[in-house]
Amino acid sequence: MKRHEIVTAFKKASASQSAGQDCVEVAHTADGGRAVQDSKNRDGGLQFYAPSGWAAFIDGVKAGVFGG
Template sequence: MKRHEIVTAFKKASASQSAGQDCVEVARTADGGRAVRDSKNPEGGLQFYAPEGWAAFMDGVKVGAFEG
């Protein structure tokens, strides 16, 4: 398996599921990291995050590090 091989379907947050809500979509990669894309433009490219980077990001989300 290649490190950046996408092994799950892309999903977006349930909070953005209502009509007109655009968001990022996330899928798991073969190495345990994540691939991220823009839901408005899914063919526009992907960003890949290593497992450690994704875990650090999620830890920050959980403690409110990105709230304005």
């Protein structure tokens, strides 16, 4: 199994689905990381994040580091 192999379907945040907004979509990768794509431009490429990088991002979101 390749580390960047996508093992789940891409999923949008529930908040963006209910508001009818486009945003990013996230899928799990074989190594426990995540793949991210733009929901408005799915052919525009992917970004891959290692498990530790994704965990740090989620921790930052929960802590309000990004001002949201």
